[in-house]
Amino acid sequence: xxxxxxxxxxxxxxxxxxxxxxxxxxxxxxxxxxxxxxxxxxxxxxxxxxxxxxxxxxxxxxxxxxxxxxxxxxxxxxxxxxxxxxxxxxxxxxxxxxxxxxxxxxxxxxxxxxxxxxxxxxxxxxxxxxxxxxxxxxxxxxxxxxxxxxxxxxxxxxxxxxxxxxxxxxxxxxxxxxxxxxxxxxxxxxxxxxxxxxxxxxxxxxxxxxxxxxxxxxxxxxxxxxxxxxxxxxxxxxxxxxxxxxxxxxxxxxxxxxxxxxxxxxxxxxxxxxxxxxxxxxxxxxxxxxxxxxxxxxxxxxxxxxxxxxxxxxxxxxxxxxxxxxxxxxxxxxxxxxxxxxxxxxxxxxxxxxxxxxxxxxxxxxxxxxxxxxxxxxxxxxxxxxxxxxxxxxxxxxxxxxxxxxxxxxxxxxxxxxxxx
Numbered sequence: 001x002x003x004x005x006x007x008x009x010x011x012x013x014x015x016x017x018x019x020x021x022x023x024x025x026x027x028x029x030x031x032x033x034x035x036x037x038x039x040x041x042x043x044x045x046x047x048x049x050x051x052x053x054x055x056x057x058x059x060x061x062x063x064x065x066x067x068x069x070x071x072x073x074x075x076x077x078x079x080x081x082x083x084x085x086x087x088x089x090x091x092x093x094x095x096x097x098x099x100x101x102x103x104x105x106x107x108x109x110x111x112x113x114x115x116x117x118x119x120x121x122x123x124x125x126x127x128x129x130x131x132x133x134x135x136x137x138x139x140x141x142x143x144x145x146x147x148x149x150x151x152x153x154x155x156x157x158x159x160x161x162x163x164x165x166x167x168x169x170x171x172x173x174x175x176x177x178x179x180x181x182x183x184x185x186x187x188x189x190x191x192x193x194x195x196x197x198x199x200x201x202x203x204x205x206x207x208x209x210x211x212x213x214x215x216x217x218x219x220x221x222x223x224x225x226x227x228x229x230x231x232x233x234x235x236x237x238x239x240x241x242x243x244x245x246x247x248x249x250x251x252x253x254x255x256x257x258x259x260x261x262x263x264x265x266x267x268x269x270x271x272x273x274x275x276x277x278x279x280x281x282x283x284x285x286x287x288x289x290x291x292x293x294x295x296x297x298x299x300x301x302x303x304x305x306x307x308x309x310x311x312x313x314x315x316x317x318x319x320x321x322x323x324x325x326x327x328x329x330x331x332x333x334x335x336x337x338x339x340x341x342x343x344x345x346x347x348x349x350x351x352x353x354x355x356x357x358x359x360x361x362x363x364x365x366x367x368x369x370x371x372x373x374x375x376x377x378x379x380x381x382x383x384x385x386x387x388x389x390x391x392x393x394x395x396x397x398x399x400x401x402x403x404x405x406x407x408x409x410x411x412x413x414x415x416x417x418x419x420x421x
Contacts, residue, residue: 002252004160005227006195009135009249013118021159021256029059030134031113032147033121035103035360036064040081041141042122046148054089055151061093061112062086063103066360068096071367101332101358104128104216104300109332111241115230115248120147125300125382127218130227131211132234133248137225158224160195161186162257165202167266172416174310175210176302176380176400179217180271182263184281192222194258197251199229202265208237209306216301217382220278270415272378273398276386284403287413294325294377295408296389297401298356299363302380303331305338307401312344314405314419315351321411326353327362327369353408365389371396378407 003011003018011019013027034042039062054060062082067075079096086094093112100106104125107113115133119126122144129136139153147153163182183190196218198211206214211228218226228234230248238246270284297303297311308330320326328348330336336358339345348355362369363381371377371390376397379389384396397413406414 001256002254004195004197004255004257005133005229005249005251006135006160006197006225007157009116009118010155010157012247019157021157023157024154025157026152026154027118029120029147029151029153030117031059031061031119032144033061033063033103033107033119033123033126034144035062035066035123036068036075036079036082037066038122038141038144039085040078042144042148043081043085045142045145049145051149054091054148057090058092059151060091060148061107062091063095063106064097064100065102065358066364067366068100068359069357099333102300102303102360105303105331105335108132108212109241109334111238111243114238114242114244114246115234116246120144120153124219125216127223127225128212128216128300130215130218130225131208132238133228133230135225135227138219158193158195159258160197160255161191162260163196163198164260164262165198165200165265166262167202167264168205169265169268172270172402173268174400174402175206175213177268177271178210178263178265179214180273180278180281180398181268182261183217183221183279184271185261186221187279188220188277189222191218193224196221196223196226198226199251202263203229204231204233205265207306208233209304212304213301217278220382270400270403272403272413273384275384275395275397278382278384278398284399284413284415290376290397290413292324292378292407292412293375294327294369294371295404296327296329296362296369296377296379296381297404298329298331299360299381300331301382302401303329303335305335307380308335308339308344310401311405312347314402314409314416315353316347318351318409318419320352320408324408324411326351326408327356328353329356329361329368330358332358362389378404378413380404
């Protein structure tokens, strides 16, 4: 019986010839990731179990990205614990204020994840790295602790859903619209503990930023991971970033899938997820008159340079609506610098937006844009659950950077064509 991409990676890291869906395996890890919220819990478990070292100081990464620069005393304590641990074990990849970024944008940018690798992270959106042809998934902080100490963790081998992509994206349509479209089709539990394996001729029409966004939100369909084949786009992205050897895996022709979903990319339109589930999707053109109070452009989903470019194109020479607060957060320092060089930051500020240092802040209702009772926000983040960004009566509408920027100008949910025709 043939294997999927994910199954081949798991088999290789478990040191076995083959695996099948449902198998329980112990596998070697290439990277263990934590942030300033999840790492302290893992550190406490690590110390409680009496571990005296990490399995490989080059293969543990901690990124202070959720509440840094520290928003309060508790956040400061959590980051201090991470700094102390990183110093104690001489962790190579510890990223703090000044050189950090939002973790799932930072690790690919730094070349810390690569094709064929097996990565766990104490953050649910660790599935982002499947864009590079890696198997990556989120775990709990206890699993992170064990992974840091032993370099291993256990997996139940997932079934897979094949997502066959054809065609190419139209103007104003991006990876965010594709993944919202898919989640709208199958629901938030439509891929529960399964691997979403993207394939087909349409893959080559997607940029790496599109793929990173799509893989990032695989978890919003309940998936264990999302993964893309390694092609010229992948290799070009890793060239100059990844300097170590890596392996490329391809699904067997007779690989078994529990389902196959066909998506014509040329038929996807700008899409928005209404409160309070990522699956509650509508085309922006069918959204109706939704007046908003805030726009957030950033996050591990949509804070990359292509998102900054899309927002800048729409905001340039225009002003945000008087009733709307606009918060723009480049995902990494490199994205911030590139945005400066291209003049995007000036465009954002002149349009009436504020620009923040890289942070997850508003995505989880932490800081830099928490919502009051009854407020509505169009956000490029990945979750819109009740109370996700603030008060339980606030509402979050998930959208692409282009839709968010157009909405900032119009003061309501808006299609980019309403601003740029």
